[in-house]
Amino acid sequence: MPNTSVLAEPDAIRILMVTDGGASFDQADFGLGTLVDVLRTPPGPWVRFEVTRAHREDNLPAQGADLTGFRFDGHDLGRYDQVWLFGVARAPRPPLDETELRALSEFMDGGGGVFATGDHEDLGVSMCGAVPRVRSMRKWHWPDPGPNGEPVAPSVDGPGRNDTLSEGHDPLFQLNDQSDDIPQVITPRLYATSDSPKWAHQAYPHPLLCGPRGTIRVLPDHPHEGECTVPDDLTRSFAFAGYEITEYPAGLAPEVVAWSTLNARAAELDPGKGRLDASTFGAIGAYDGHQVGVGRVAVDATWHHFFNINLVGDPTVPDDPVKSVGFAASASGRAAYEEIKAYFRNIAVWLSRPADQEAMWWRAVWATRWHHQVAMDVRPTLLGSPESLDLAELLRIGADARRVLTATVTRADALQWAGRYGVGAVDAGLWETVRPHLDPWQPRAGEEEAGHLPNLVMSLLPELVLDAVLGAVVYAVATAFPEPTGQARDGAADVDWPAEVRPYLDRALDVVAEQVRRTDTRLRALGDTLTTARRSGA
Structure with missing residues (x-):
């Protein structure tokens, strides 16, 4: 059959996924096969992920890997965009050699993204516990602090364990409840679009937790998780085999972006584990190294959020209609699993390098332009004349485009990309100026200003700009490629899109600026009227 699609296959984001110990890449209980399958199904036509599976052992669980007996200094990490670490081996196995730590440090400083996780106590410390940034964003050492004063990780048992098991369908709490269809509920950190009080602004979760259906608030549960944290010391540097790495350049700190909350539980409810104290701990951590020219890092409290046994069921209970199939057992479980996926x-999207994310943005815009809902609404008489586009038309087609775009691109990514590669494509300096009002995730200095009514214009600005930018970009792309031809498909990758869309984005920013000025004037007039009325009535 001929290829009739106007969408070309996107370039792959290359992920090197590494594990050790008894973990595997197949469908075993402690396997990562389900995760790999999820990543091989991309979120949309604007990206695809290519996973290379590497195992540091030569044991039986390693047999499903693409690479066995893996070492970071014996492989060209430059072939990959991201490295995902699922550390299982614990002390007394030694940490990575200096030459391996150098290879990873150079990869991270060169913009490569890293994800890392372990479990309770010192599970994973051998592979992950000495890696800069990773070592201080999560607790890896037990029962004593690490060699650089790293905090002690939570224990597997005792009332202070990180036990996130949700109450299941049967009496009492037991280990295999982790394989049922009931997730734990997490609390995401929320971000606002100004330094003013958050209550008056649109709130956004971290991009890691922004799903196509809204904020992601669930994870698989487990009775003894690890913990993500934020280091106190942001000044450390390390030297590995002659290479020096500054752990947190410019003092930019990582964040905990989601927390797990534990309710107190009486001992008789859990015969295996006993009493549980109420507490809250870091479930997911993130470091936005792109702000300072290095790679991003994400960490998770446990690989049980990713292993087969916590997603698709426990093979040791084949007669249990729920725990044998995991989240597939119910409609609510399947809905939770969609959020987890x-x-x-x-x-994988967030860890990608800035250049790769910019490519994702333009591919997503290209796909949106050809979606029937958008293609049928573009007015041909307005093609090629950006000066004819008023705010109403830009917002009309932009709203259509946003609905299509955010079916596969998260709201967070759409907002970030429209700012960085939309507004920023017109004027990088302008983007940096307006960024505090448009980018909720930009690091901010000082405390929030309190005790006043914030500027309502700013609380409306992100979505207004997003729709106007999308409307402008759609009209620019439609002007350049009015028909879905093979030439359009094959030529789109070679277009200088920032230059192509600039006249349209210039127009969009001009009409948005005018709207903001008018709105601000009206609000000021309303404020003056209210003040005068209050004084005259006093």
């Missing part, structure tokens, strides 16, 4: 894919 979105989190997996978000990791």
